[in-house]
Amino acid sequence: xxxxxxxxxxxxxxxxxxxxxxxxxxxxxxxxxxxxxxxxxxxxxxxxxxxxxxxxxxxxxxxxxxxxxxxxxxxxxxxxxxxxxxxxxxxxxxxxxxxxxxxxxxxxxxxxxxxxxxxxxxxxxxxxxxxxxxxxxxxxxxxxxxxxxxxxxxxxxxxxxxxxxxxxxxxxxxxxxxxxxxxxxxxxxxxxxxxxxxxxxxxxxxxxxxxxxxxxxxxxxxxxxxxxxxxxxxxxxxxxxxxxxxxxxxxxxxxxxxxxxxxxxxxxxxxxxxxxxxxxxxxxxxxxxxxxxxxxxxxxxxxxxxxxxxxxxxxxxxxxxxxxxxxxxxxxxxxxxxxxxxxxxxxxxxxxxxxxxxxxxxxxxxxxxxxxxxxxxxxxxxxxxxxxxxxxxxxxxxxxxxxxxxxxxxxxxxxxxxxxxxxxxxxxxxxxxxxxxxxxxxxxxxxxxxxxxxxx
Ligand code: NAP
Ligand code: MG
Numbered sequence: 001x002x003x004x005x006x007x008x009x010x011x012x013x014x015x016x017x018x019x020x021x022x023x024x025x026x027x028x029x030x031x032x033x034x035x036x037x038x039x040x041x042x043x044x045x046x047x048x049x050x051x052x053x054x055x056x057x058x059x060x061x062x063x064x065x066x067x068x069x070x071x072x073x074x075x076x077x078x079x080x081x082x083x084x085x086x087x088x089x090x091x092x093x094x095x096x097x098x099x100x101x102x103x104x105x106x107x108x109x110x111x112x113x114x115x116x117x118x119x120x121x122x123x124x125x126x127x128x129x130x131x132x133x134x135x136x137x138x139x140x141x142x143x144x145x146x147x148x149x150x151x152x153x154x155x156x157x158x159x160x161x162x163x164x165x166x167x168x169x170x171x172x173x174x175x176x177x178x179x180x181x182x183x184x185x186x187x188x189x190x191x192x193x194x195x196x197x198x199x200x201x202x203x204x205x206x207x208x209x210x211x212x213x214x215x216x217x218x219x220x221x222x223x224x225x226x227x228x229x230x231x232x233x234x235x236x237x238x239x240x241x242x243x244x245x246x247x248x249x250x251x252x253x254x255x256x257x258x259x260x261x262x263x264x265x266x267x268x269x270x271x272x273x274x275x276x277x278x279x280x281x282x283x284x285x286x287x288x289x290x291x292x293x294x295x296x297x298x299x300x301x302x303x304x305x306x307x308x309x310x311x312x313x314x315x316x317x318x319x320x321x322x323x324x325x326x327x328x329x330x331x332x333x334x335x336x337x338x339x340x341x342x343x344x345x346x347x348x349x350x351x352x353x354x355x356x357x358x359x360x361x362x363x364x365x366x367x368x369x370x371x372x373x374x375x376x377x378x379x380x381x382x383x384x385x386x387x388x389x390x391x392x393x394x395x396x397x398x399x400x401x402x403x404x405x406x407x408x409x410x411x412x413x414x415x416x417x418x419x420x421x422x423x424x425x426x427x428x429x430x431x432x433x434x435x436x437x438x439x440x441x442x443x444x445x446x447x448x449x450x451x452x453x454x455x456x
Contacts, residue, residue: 011077011306014337023187035152038180043150047101054098057175075163077305090140097148100442114455120446122150123203127196131209132158133263142206145441162186229434233359234387237380238268242277244392250284256416258343262363266388266418307339316362377405386428
């Protein structure tokens with residue numbers, strides 16, 4: 001069967017950039033079989049040598065940081081500042097997990113009659129399925145710890161954003177990773193992605209994307225009791241109490257939702273503001289949104305670029321249809337056929353409105369007033385999602401109570417941090433299953449084996 005191709009478009013202009021060949025089921029099977037064949041030797045590489053190879057991979061990524069960043073601007077319309085951070089994140093994640101092979105500790109457990117110990121054994125071939133919103137970091141959060149734990153990896157980038165992943169696959173070989181250890185397979189979700197789920201040699205799926213597709217993959221994995229990590233959607237709350245530094249809360253709120261044009265599973269797309277500070281906050285928010293630099297993402301000063309594709313733009317505009325915006329930012333005069341939508345702020349007190357309930361995945365934020373702490377926690381938790389959130393207050397006790405009260409995997413106080421590779425990342429409720437990153441991530445790519453040795 002011959003492969004089809006996909007035309008990558010520039011989100012900035014809507015014009016074609018390049019053609020990418022899409023893998024067929026047969027090509028996917030062949031790549032999975034090569035990854036399986038490469039597994040025993042990779043598993044048996046001495047820990048210090050695997051560590052050295054991961055550090056070499058990190059160094060090669062670092063040497064190509066600017067090239068990777070420019071490629072992401074071209075393919076995904078990310079601001080160059082973000083794209084440099086994203087390429088740097090791949091390097092940092094590889095360096096962080098390069099310490100893991102020499103530290104895959106088991107336990108020695110006291111038992112009668114002998115000695116009992118546990119070992120962490122790699123699973124085999126890991127299938128990483130990546131969405132289009134953060135093509136480089138999300139790839140790295142999967143392949144970094146998976147490789148460190150001694151697995152081989154097949155990775156499917158999103159159809160829309162394959163270019164940096166393809167380059168990372170080449171850089172891995174350049175760094176000295178053996179053939180078949182890390183293979184990037186561009187293709188359709190319904191072809192390559194589904195084959196990862198159904199192919200018995202793929203032992204675990206590491207998926208990031210929409211909640212709908214995540215549920216389908218979870219159901220598919222059940223057939224082989226295949227291991228699975230899901231990082232899905234979000235509708236995270238940014239809760240601003242009246243006792244907070246309102247100027248700081250208002251100045252940072254636009255970046256917490258409009259970064260990456262709102263195409264961020266951690267976007268704080270619901271802002272809850274205590275009623276007594278509501279007017280002051282909104283006044284300051286309007287100033288901050290108006291000042292956002294929504295310009296050519298290749299410009300160093302750019303703070304927000306276009307959406308990923310025409311369909312995503314249409315989806316986002318659909319949410320705004322018939323909805324009155326309180327205020328919005330700008331798009332470039334030269335937007336032309338690019339996929340631009342201005343940062344938009346909507347006020348609502350209706351918790352049933354789609355803008356309040358659904359993941360828009362675009363530069364749209366809903367603002368709602370609340371009365372007291374209990375009201376804030378109730379509104380924040382009134383969602384099927386639970387990925388992240390922010391709490392702005394000067395009251396330490398309140399910060400602790402609300403951080404414990406909000407049902408979400410990643411909360412930050414007086415800041416908007418979500419994803420740091422040092423700390424675990426993942427969702428409550430329908431935002432996901434399992435955790436990525438942090439010190440324990442390699443364990444998620446292993447089985448724990450228990451061995452008892454009788455002494456008599
Ligand atoms: P998606 O369909 O869930 O795609 C994510 C990844 O899964 C892509 O690589 C996709 O491949 C692949 N895929 C699709 N169908 C599959 C299947 N049946 N089996 C295996 N893999 C499959 O997400 P999307 O359509 O790109 O975006 C839709 C919405 O999802 C967004 O508007 C947003 O709400 C949400 N989203 C969330 C995140 C997040 O970080 N949590 C990221 C992206 C999107 P293709 O590229 O070929 O479709
Ligand atoms: Mg899709």
